[in-house]
Amino acid sequence: MLERALVALALLALLAAAVAAGRWWLARRDARILRELRSGERGSGAGGPRGGCDGDPRRGPRIVYFTTRSCVVCRLQQQPALDTLARELPGLRIERHDAVEEQPIADIYGVLSVPTTAVYGEGGELVAINRGFAPAAVLAAQLTGRAPDLEGGAAMEGERLAERSGAPRRDETGARHPDAI
Amino acid sequence: MSNEVESGYRVDRNTLRTNQALIVGATVLAFVLGDERGRWLVLATGVVLAAGTLYAPLALFQQAHRRLLLPLGLLRADIHAEDPMPHRFAQGLGAAFLFAAAAALFAGATPLGWALTWIVSALAFVNLTVQFCAGCFVYLQLDRVGLLPAAIASGRGAR
Numbered sequence: 573m574l575e576r577a578l579v580a581l582a583l584l585a586l587l588a589a590a591v592a593a594g595r596w597w598l599a600r601r602d603a604r605i606l607r608e609l610r611s612g613e614r615g616s617g618a619g620g621p622r623g624g625c626d627g628d629p630r631r632g633p634r635i636v637y638f639t640t641r642s643c644v645v646c647r648l649q650q651q652p653a654l655d656t657l658a659r660e661l662p663g664l665r666i667e668r669h670d671a672v673e674e675q676p677i678a679d680i681y682g683v684l685s686v687p688t689t690a691v692y693g694e695g696g697e698l699v700a701i702n703r704g705f706a707p708a709a710v711l712a713a714q715l716t717g718r719a720p721d722l723e724g725g726a727a728m729e730g731e732r733l734a735e736r737s738g739a740p741r742r743d744e745t746g747a748r749h750p751d752a753i
Numbered sequence: 754m755s756n757e758v759e760s761g762y763r764v765d766r767n768t769l770r771t772n773q774a775l776i777v778g779a780t781v782l783a784f785v786l787g788d789e790r791g792r793w794l795v796l797a798t799g800v801v802l803a804a805g806t807l808y809a810p811l812a813l814f815q816q817a818h819r820r821l822l823l824p825l826g827l828l829r830a831d832i833h834a835e836d837p838m839p840h841r842f843a844q845g846l847g848a849a850f851l852f853a854a855a856a857a858l859f860a861g862a863t864p865l866g867w868a869l870t871w872i873v874s875a876l877a878f879v880n881l882t883v884q885f886c887a888g889c890f891v892y893l894q895l896d897r898v899g900l901l902p903a904a905i906a907s908g909r910g911a912r
Contacts, residue, residue: 577785584781587875591882642896642907644762648834672897705833 602701605682609690609698615680633715634665636681636690640672643686645705650687653708660712691715766884767831769840771818773881776802776847780874784867792858795870799851806845838905843880843888847873 608614637654639646654666671678671686681690681701689706691699691714699714776798783794805812822828850873858866876887895901903909 573785573787576787580781580785583871584878587878588882591879595883642893644836644907645834648762 601682602703606698606701609681609701615677632663632665632696633661633694634667634692635711635715636667636669636677636692638669638671638678638681638683638686638688640670640686646687649705650689653706653711654689656708657711657715660708661715664715693717762834762836763832764835764837764840765818765830765832767822767828768815768818770831770881771822771828772805772812772814772844773877775814775817776877777874777881780851780870780877783870788858788863792855792866795851795858795866796855799848799855802844802848802851806841806848809841812844836907838907838909839889839892840886842892842905843886846888846891847877 605614635654635657637650639650643650658664658666669677671683671688678688681688683703685703687702687705689702689711691702691711693699693715699717702710702714779794779798783791783798785791786794801813805815810816818828823830850869854866854869854873856866857863857869880886892901893907896907899906901907
């Protein structure tokens with residue numbers, strides 16, 4: 573039995589190492605995509621991050637938002653967060669893309685999951701790419717240049733944003749905040 | 754949209770994490786126990802997953818969080834608005850793999866049996882540590898090409 577326990581431990585250690593390697597690869601990939609998008613090496617053609625928009629695409633804050641038809645998180649969390657933000661920041665442009673139907677654009681941003689949001693600041697510079705649900709407060713912090721507190725502060729900031737806009741504790745979807753349950 | 758939330762489009766991720774941790778624990782323990790005793794634990798784990806897939810309140814590992822860890826304050830709720838169906842599908846897939854593993858172990862195809870068991874263990878481990886749910890991925894791909902029955906597809910209730 574000791575021999576099998578050691579084999580199991582070795583296999584678990586191997587798994588943990590594989591997971592760590594995978595995380596490291598994803599982090600590097602994200603950093604590379606961000607760097608290439610910022611330098612213009614990636615997606616400078618039509619339909620890319622600097623094309624396919626009305627007016628001057630480089631001016632003003634905007635969010636490139638990737639979703640799919642079957643994404644529940646997008647429907648119940650990300651879209652209401654973006655709606656809240658659009659009300660708070662009237663100059664904000666939100667470009668919505670279907671990650672399945674508009675795959676070339678999704679590839680430029682390296683979209684592997686939805687929702688994904690790419691945040692551009694006032695000067696048209698790419699501030700961040702959020703993979704997974706990004707609360708309104710985090711997006712607002714990225715747009716305004718504040719450093720977002722992603723370690724638990726996001727939810728609190730989300731509440732403050734909701735309070736400022738006069739919204740009740742339950743959001744537009746009727747979903748209660750997790751800690752209210 | 755509020756109807757979607759109130760009609761069950763909510764997932765407690767800590768319940769899922771408990772489920773994944775216990776799947777990893779049970780399958781690794783089964784391997785450590787050896788072929789004779791371990792195959793029964795593989796079969797039992799498969800039964801637990803299958804029962805939970807068919808009828809959610811029977812998901813024993815998930816109930817461990819809801820009825821034990823949560824009331825004792827050991828692990829908080831982490832509730833998100835998302836469709837629980839992909840996770841149930843993934844659990845069903847895990848059960849199918851474990852039944853196949855148990856069948857192989859009882860039939861004497863030991864390497865195949867343990868290989869299938871370790872696949873379930875590895876995928877549960879990956880889900881636990883990086884939140885990548887392989888079964889959910891399969892569900893979403895099948896859903897995208899319309900191969901899922903209407904009763905479990907993402908557009909259920911809307912058709």
